[in-house]
Amino acid sequence: MSVRSGSGKSRITVDISLPTRKRTPWGPVLLKWLCWLAGVMTMGVLMLIVLYILVNGVPEFFFRDENGALQFKDQLFALKYNSKNLSMFPAIINTLLMTALSLLFSVPLGVGGGIYLAEYAKPGSKLVKVIRVTAETLTGIPSIIYALFGMLVFVVTLGIGISMLAGALTLGTMTLPLILRQTEESLLGVPMSYREGSYGLGAGKLRTTLRIVLPVAMPGILAAVLLSIGRISGETAALIFTSGTGTRIAGLYDSGRTLAVHLFKLQEEGRAVGASFAVAVVLLAVVVLMNALSVYIAGKLTTKG
Amino acid sequence: MAAACVCILAVGVICYFLFANGLPFFAQYAVSDFISGKEWAPLRGVFGILPMIVGSFVITLGALLLGAPAGVLTAIMMARFSSGKAVRLMKPAVALLAGIPSVVYGFFGLMLLVPFTRSILGGDGLSILVAAILLAIMILPTIIQTSRAAIEAVPNAYYEGSLALGASHESSVFRAILPAARSGIVSGIVLGIGRAIGETTAVLMVAGNQARLPTSLLKGVRALTVNVLLEMGYAADLHRASLIATGVILFVIVMAVNIIFSFYNRRRVLQ
Numbered sequence: 406m407s408v409r410s411g412s413g414k415s416r417i418t419v420d421i422s423l424p425t426r427k428r429t430p431w432g433p434v435l436l437k438w439l440c441w442l443a444g445v446m447t448m449g450v451l452m453l454i455v456l457y458i459l460v461n462g463v464p465e466f467f468f469r470d471e472n473g474a475l476q477f478k479d480q481l482f483a484l485k486y487n488s489k490n491l492s493m494f495p496a497i498i499n500t501l502l503m504t505a506l507s508l509l510f511s512v513p514l515g516v517g518g519g520i521y522l523a524e525y526a527k528p529g530s531k532l533v534k535v536i537r538v539t540a541e542t543l544t545g546i547p548s549i550i551y552a553l554f555g556m557l558v559f560v561v562t563l564g565i566g567i568s569m570l571a572g573a574l575t576l577g578t579m580t581l582p583l584i585l586r587q588t589e590e591s592l593l594g595v596p597m598s599y600r601e602g603s604y605g606l607g608a609g610k611l612r613t614t615l616r617i618v619l620p621v622a623m624p625g626i627l628a629a630v631l632l633s634i635g636r637i638s639g640e641t642a643a644l645i646f647t648s649g650t651g652t653r654i655a656g657l658y659d660s661g662r663t664l665a666v667h668l669f670k671l672q673e674e675g676r677a678v679g680a681s682f683a684v685a686v687v688l689l690a691v692v693v694l695m696n697a698l699s700v701y702i703a704g705k706l707t708t709k710g
Numbered sequence: 711m712a713a714a715c716v717c718i719l720a721v722g723v724i725c726y727f728l729f730a731n732g733l734p735f736f737a738q739y740a741v742s743d744f745i746s747g748k749e750w751a752p753l754r755g756v757f758g759i760l761p762m763i764v765g766s767f768v769i770t771l772g773a774l775l776l777g778a779p780a781g782v783l784t785a786i787m788m789a790r791f792s793s794g795k796a797v798r799l800m801k802p803a804v805a806l807l808a809g810i811p812s813v814v815y816g817f818f819g820l821m822l823l824v825p826f827t828r829s830i831l832g833g834d835g836l837s838i839l840v841a842a843i844l845l846a847i848m849i850l851p852t853i854i855q856t857s858r859a860a861i862e863a864v865p866n867a868y869y870e871g872s873l874a875l876g877a878s879h880e881s882s883v884f885r886a887i888l889p890a891a892r893s894g895i896v897s898g899i900v901l902g903i904g905r906a907i908g909e910t911t912a913v914l915m916v917a918g919n920q921a922r923l924p925t926s927l928l929k930g931v932r933a934l935t936v937n938v939l940l941e942m943g944y945a946a947d948l949h950r951a952s953l954i955a956t957g958v959i960l961f962v963i964v965m966a967v968n969i970i971f972s973f974y975n976r977r978r979v980l981q
Contacts, residue, residue, distance in 0.1 A: 434878075440784070440786045441791065443781075454814075455806075518716065539718045539721040542721055542968070546724070546908075547907065547935060549910045551724075553942075557727045558727050639811025641910075645939065645943075668814070672817060
């Protein structure tokens with residue numbers, strides 16, 4: 406027997422078995438086991454990737470000296486890269502610099518834009534709609550398009566050249582919509598009564614926003630920033646033609662490779678597999694750290710709220 | 711506080727520069743020859759990107775065939791068939807899967823999947839198959855997170871109503887909740903398509919990158935994104951313009967997918 410409910414085209418069909426038929430239909434039960442299988446597979450794949458990188462990568466940080474004692478391979482962290490030591494130290498510093506520069510660009514604009522959308526703009530106005538659509542568009546654009554954009558606009562047209570600055574501006578544009586959307590959503594999640602209470606005490610709009618609403622929404626914004634850090638430190642395609650592949654610790658106007666680009670270049674040049682594994686371990690560690698931090702902050706958010 | 715307008719500005723500037731630099735190429739080289747040309751030989755001035763379009767399409771389709779069912783089923787399992795403990799374990803795991811940089815995925819594919827397929831199925835291992843498997847893994851978290859949110863947003867009354875009619879837990883999940891969450895699940899899959907088409911680094915590392923029409927799953931293939939990244943470093947003049955034009959085509963494809971999807975969504979909402 407089948408019972409139909411709902412209206413219009415989106416009918417919901419529910420098959421039910423009558424009490425006289427003791428057997429439950431086996432189809433859904435089978436599907437349920439397929440679900441579990443898929444879940445286990447997903448976990449398995451993650452385990453496989455993480456363990457594979459760790460098992461092969463962690464030993465690369467160490468070597469045995471003449472006496473057979475385990476020593477730390479500090480040449481991997483030598484101040485200068487050369488084709489012999491394959492040091493990742495300059496790349497680590499470049500990654501930090503790149504992250505800081507990109508955030509310097511995207512955080513003020515993203516948070517500012519989010520505040521405008523949530524607190525000041527008339528909800529439902531044309532401008533707000535256009536901004537939402539464009540932010541969504543920006544999120545969907547592939548990183549290789551950002552690479553072309555960065556190269557054409559910052560490197561060539563503005564004449565900055567292949568440099569950390571050009572790379573940071575490109576990545577800043579790329580992470581902007583993420584921070585903007587998350588800021589807006591966190592601000593909209595703050596209860597109206599907070600604002601009303603603040604107004605009731607005589608505070609103005611700006612003071613209310615900055616002193617009352619923004620601090621409450623802070624964990625959500627921080628989570629977006631952490632996510633952006635993860636994206637920036639893992640980006641390759643958008644950086645190769647904007648910040649380039651220079652191997653030294655880079656200044657603002659120099660070409661410098663980040664860790665992810667470093668791994669990519671090591672592979673492209675067919676250089677030592679061992680050093681590549683070591684870089685992969687560091688990259689993985691960055692991602693795990695950022696994830697753990699954002700989970701921690703999100704946890705704080707829920708216990709507070 | 712008109713900082714928000716930077717978004718509009720950014721989209722405007724991206725479109726303008728992309729098209730301003732890409733479109734002049736079509737004045738010198740017919741669009742139809744560009745899109746339907748089977749040969750890519752920039753040194754001889756022959757620019758046909760059909761192999762790359764087919765390449766992008768094939769690996770995206772493969773990734774979808776493998777990744778979408780696995781992702782949706784995992785999402786259902788997390789939302790409806792598991793204890794709180796398993797979900798507490800899986801949520802950060804999926805977030806981690808989403809956060810792993812594509813270059814690390816590519817490296818993993820190159821080191822493990824490529825030799826593996828080489829030894830089992832022959833060929834040189836750098837193939838459509840490996841690229842599709844790797845992309846399937848990469849789009850998993852996108853699909854899982856969006857589908858799971860959609861499934862959990864279905865009002866519990868649907869489920870309870872179905873139970874009250876005598877359906878089992880499993881039947882209720884698959885026949886009552888799932889159809890109601892359909893549009894959310896589709897949007898997760900579309901996001902996955904976007905990520906698969908746009909992926910560059912990981913595909914470049916495992917797909918072999920030969921610019922010709924593929925004849926088997928074990929042959930290498932070059933994606934549109936890879937074409938740009940691979941040759942931009944040394945391209946000049948018309949060759950360079952052709953790569954930017956490749957970017958334009960890619961951009962148009964991604965936008966088309968998004969627009970078709972948003973129309974689909976709007977129609978459903980209106981109903």
